[in-house]
Amino acid sequence: MEKKEYSRRKFIQQWAGPGAALFGTVLLLNSCGSNGKPAANEENSTQSAAEPCNDFTGVSAEELDKRKRFAYTDKSEVPGNTCGNCSLYIPWKDQAECGGCLLFKGPVKAEGHCTQWAAKAE
Numbered sequence: 335m336e337k338k339e340y341s342r343r344k345f346i347q348q349w350a351g352p353g354a355a356l357f358g359t360v361l362l363l364n365s366c367g368s369n370g371k372p373a374a375n376e377e378n379s380t381q382s383a384a385e386p387c388n389d390f391t392g393v394s395a396e397e398l399d400k401r402k403r404f405a406y407t408d409k410s411e412v413p414g415n416t417c418g419n420c421s422l423y424i425p426w427k428d429q430a431e432c433g434g435c436l437l438f439k440g441p442v443k444a445e446g447h448c449t450q451w452a453a454k455a456e
């Protein structure tokens with residue numbers, strides 16, 4: 335009867351090669367992200383540099399929901415009432431097209447409007 339030789343060294347040599355290759359492949363795929371497609375945050379940061387009025391980086395879902403509840407729109411359909419002449423508008427330095435609002439976070443356009451519009455006290 336033939337005696338089988340069980341050797342730890344043989345076992346490692348037999349299985350370490352394919353295992354290491356598999357491990358390397360998994361690491362490589364993880365480092366590539368999602369097929370080279372930029373993540374949502376990467377798109378936002380690119381967009382924010384070009385268009386600060388559309389930069390919603392760091393704005394929570396709750397704040398975005400407030401905006402929706404107040405029916406905010408980028409372009410007012412109410413003649414004479416825009417964010418730019420609303421008492422709750424916060425103008426930004428060096429930015430004529432947009433600013434902030436006291437009611438929710440994130441940019442609002444000077445030409446925008448929502449149901450909470452309030453005339454400035456004169």
Ligand code: SF4
Nearest residue numbers: 417420423435448451
């Ligand atoms: S309250 Fe409405 S209209 Fe006034 S600045 Fe804010 S979003 Fe614009």
